[in-house]
Amino acid sequence: MRRLVLSGIGLAVLVAVLTAANLGREGGGYRLDWDLLQTPPREVELASPARAEIIETISAAGTVEPVEEAEIAPQVVGRVVEVFVEDGDRVAKGDLLVQLDPTAARASLDSVEARIERLRALIVDAEEDVEKAARDLSRTEQLARRNVATPTELLDARSTMAKVQAALDVARNDLLESEAMRRMSQQELDYTEIRAPIDGVVADCEVEVGEVAIAGTTNLPGAKLMTILDPDRMQVRADVDETDVPLVRPGQPARIYLQADLLTAIPGEVERVAPRGRLEAEVVTFETIIRDQGGPDSPLRPGMTATVEIEVRRAPDALSVPIQAVVQRRRKDLPDSPELLAWLDRHPPAPGEAIGELGARYVTTAFVAVDGKARARPVDVGLSDERRVEILAGLGPDDRVIVGPFRTLEELKDGDPITEADPETASETGTPP
Template identity: 30%
Template sequence: MSKRKSSSKKTLFWVVGVLGFIVLLGLTLRVTGVIGNSDTGKEVETATAKLKTITQLVSASGKVQPEIEVVIRPDVSGEIIELAVKEGDFVRQGDLLVRIKPDIYQAQIDNLNAALLTQKARLEQTRAALIRAEAAYQRDNTLYEKDLISEMEYIQSKSEFDSQKASLKAAEYQIQSAQAQLRQAQEELEQTVIRAPQNGTVTGLTVEEGERVLGNAQMAGTEMMRVSLLDRMEVLVEVNENDIVNVDYADTSRIEVDAYPERKFNGVVTEIANSAQITGSGTNEQVTNYQVKVRIITPHNIDSSPEQMVRNEASEGPEESFVPNFRPGMSATIDIETQTAVNVVSVPIQAVTVRDFAKDQTSENGETEDSAEIMLANSQDDDLIIREEDMRKVVFVIEDGKAIRKEVETGISDNSHIQILSGLEAGEEVVIGSYRTLSNLLNDGDKVTVNNKVSTFN
């Protein structure tokens, strides 16, 4: 019995020993590279260069606003005694908006009327005095010619006549002045009644009946309301100085309004500012933008006036009858189509990277990267030699399982693809990822393994 146990233990030891030897041998061979060292290359994702129409976009965000908006301010000060509209009302040109208490202006007119009558009475008195002075002058002139009166009496009579003529002129001018003051007062009285300057919708009503307002005398008066054409809306955006050079008048735009998600509206550039809007001036955060106005040309706000309350009853579906109702201040994003290249060779944007060709030239000459970048000469001056970079745009093309670097010239781009002007043909397979591999690790001639399981580029 004891011999059988001893034999089993020996067998178990031999088996364990053999297995351990085999494992150890396998690890040794793997570490030394004898086995398990088949080079499958770097794993990459690829896409095919293809012919595509590319439209370059300039994107910006801003606010929706009426294209025509009139700010209503009173020309005279006073208390509002009648407010004939409320916010959202549609008004026609000439409709009553506000009445300001006219009492003080009516009293001023009465006062000026009385002053004018007084001036007219004084004019008649002056005219009568002039007639008397003229008769006396004619009489004394005859007597002076006959030497019946002295020269002093003649001069005095003539001076009185000239004085009365001047007084008559002054009285006439005073009447003209009084009439002008009366016209001004009457105009101010008329300005106590404020009417709509154009057809439109009342927006931004900021006053109430009984409130006192300040007129446009020596400063801007109280803003009471705005009258806007809501069926002619635009988007005011700020475009960065790097992009504004690509924007031109009448450029087509696509507009997205936050209030209408997943919908796009058509627009056209109507104004481009010449003066910049600068924020953070003099700091590292300085930003220079230019204001651009984009008119919304998609039909909208058709119910902003009684004449335009129309719906397409014969439409087949809700999409055909949908008309957006934009309001001032809504947030919007625009994509301005600045350039379009039709049927050109294009690749996904991330396929294009940069490489330093000077570094490759240095490697061909047998220098190491470190010694090529900075070298100290063995001279007494110890001059520092810096290698100049030669950065160029390239793509990596898959050929026979290898990544072949090709220098390319690029054109315009959209949100996903970039135009290739030269260096690549449609149909070639290019590397598009991963970003780390493409930007840093991948070199000309490297073996690669294509893995497009998660690629979404077509």
């Protein structure tokens, strides 16, 4: 009951206000003008679609690394007797970095070389024995043909020839094996001198004199001695999302932004894209390499965090509007205009979409000013960048498009009364161009 009384009082007050307003009008009529309750026109900013270059980009996070990098690890086990470099030293390919104790390797090489000398002398003696046995066999065969030598003497001569020839063959095989062992021993001795495989700068030098260097790829101390990297050629290893990677191609221009300076763009270029994705935390990404094109003064350093923007598509002369002018509206909130019907023809429902859900479909929309009212225009859009979006259909260069303020665009409906804001006032609101 109390609620009904309050509602009646409110209605009486409203009628009284409207009556007083009408009494003050010229002519002093008592007719109520319900137009006084209408929403006042919204102040909006207007602009016509214009031609502009639009560059579409995709972004990805990554890490800076050198193009060429080599981990220095020993090829043989040995105690470190001297380290010739430290972190930050620049080295050339072939420079001596670390010396391992060569005593055991040199002794092994000396032993093999001594054996080779003995085998060579043995081969000389065996070759002489073979020559002598060959002469004896030839003479015995001649005597046997004249029945001077007995069959036993001929058999003994042939047996002697076979034995000395076998001894020569064994000596020669032993020499070949020993020469192979010498090459291995020489290589092991060479491995005690650890040299730079590339030109670059020393980093992560973890070796000290007296340590035992361990051959292999394990994580044991001594398995990795240092790293040599090329500081003049850098790249960014970025993870591109699976939704963006179909647009990425080698050779596309890119911009690199460092976490330490997000305002300065460093030129780059896509080098390669991984053929297989990688799943981490339920997100599939593709490893992409962006080569630094900033030249010798580039600020990129290994290990830095970077963000890359890759230019994937470009429209050099696109009819476009400010990006905030394009909004989304549900189908049920738009009038059945010819423009909407044409848009729906161009964008049929997805397979399996229920008829009852069609009213809830979102329609890409721009609002234009027509006779002091906002009119919704369904539009087709193309490329977009941070400021503008390409219009493929739905707007023409003579239309007056509502481009702001942003909050007004969020709430604007078809048919709302509007008035153009003063350009100076609009610029003070900070609406993006």
